[in-house]
Amino acid sequence: MKLCVASTNPAKIGAVTSALEKLTVQAEVNQQEAQSGVSAQPFSIEETKAGAINRAHHVLAGFDAAIGLEGGVFELDGTLYLCNWGALVTSTGAVYVAGGAQVPLPAEIATLLRAGEELGPVMDRYAQETGIRHHKGAIGILTAGKLNRVELFSQIVVLLFGQWQANSD
Numbered sequence: 001m002k003l004c005v006a007s008t009n010p011a012k013i014g015a016v017t018s019a020l021e022k023l024t025v026q027a028e029v030n031q032q033e034a035q036s037g038v039s040a041q042p043f044s045i046e047e048t049k050a051g052a053i054n055r056a057h058h059v060l061a062g063f064d065a066a067i068g069l070e071g072g073v074f075e076l077d078g079t080l081y082l083c084n085w086g087a088l089v090t091s092t093g094a095v096y097v098a099g100g101a102q103v104p105l106p107a108e109i110a111t112l113l114r115a116g117e118e119l120g121p122v123m124d125r126y127a128q129e130t131g132i133r134h135h136k137g138a139i140g141i142l143t144a145g146k147l148n149r150v151e152l153f154s155q156i157v158v159l160l161f162g163q164w165q166a167n168s169d
């Protein structure tokens, strides 16, 4: 199967390849930068989910299926949460979506995001590291490494393929 991942972010590519290994799915995995069609910092579940779907559709041409993975934040009861969404679209027109881990963001990070900053650079400053978005992710910082961004998105990819399988049997 020819599969395209709608990102060149190593954390997202790693998530797809580890999920495919876990599922023993044979696929030729390609990657392409993709426009999410939403803001650089999605600020709701709806926007984050839409970004994942848009990405997948934007890179589908020429492939059997495409995967979009998008991180974002959303407000709930006055607290800002991290959220993560994935979409799997197929050349036959199927669309599967799945949400992943959600955790509250520290107030100091929430303040900066509400002021218009993107989570990636904010997390790098907060943790005094670089490129967090490409490996451990905000989830890795916020859970003392108990879950990283690859593992987080890998679970979403398993949910996507599982739905595809359940609807193909």
Ligand SMILES: O=c1[nH]c(=O)c2ncn([C@@H]3O[C@H](COP(=O)(O)OP(=O)(O)OP(=O)(O)O)[C@@H](O)[C@H]3O)c2[nH]1
Pocket: 006, 007, 008, 009, 012, 040, 041, 042, 069, 070, 071, 072, 118, 119, 120, 121, 123, 124, 132, 133, 134, 136, 137, 138, 139, 149
């Ligand atoms: O340090 C981070 N750790 C995370 O866990 C995380 N989740 C989301 N974001 C940020 O939210 C925006 C949309 O996310 P995103 O899906 O576009 O991610 P990304 O820009 O890293 O990948 P990509 O666009 O190259 O595929 C981007 O500004 C990301 O910086 C994160 N940053």
Ligand SMILES: [Mg+2]
Pocket: 040
């Ligand atoms: Mg991005």
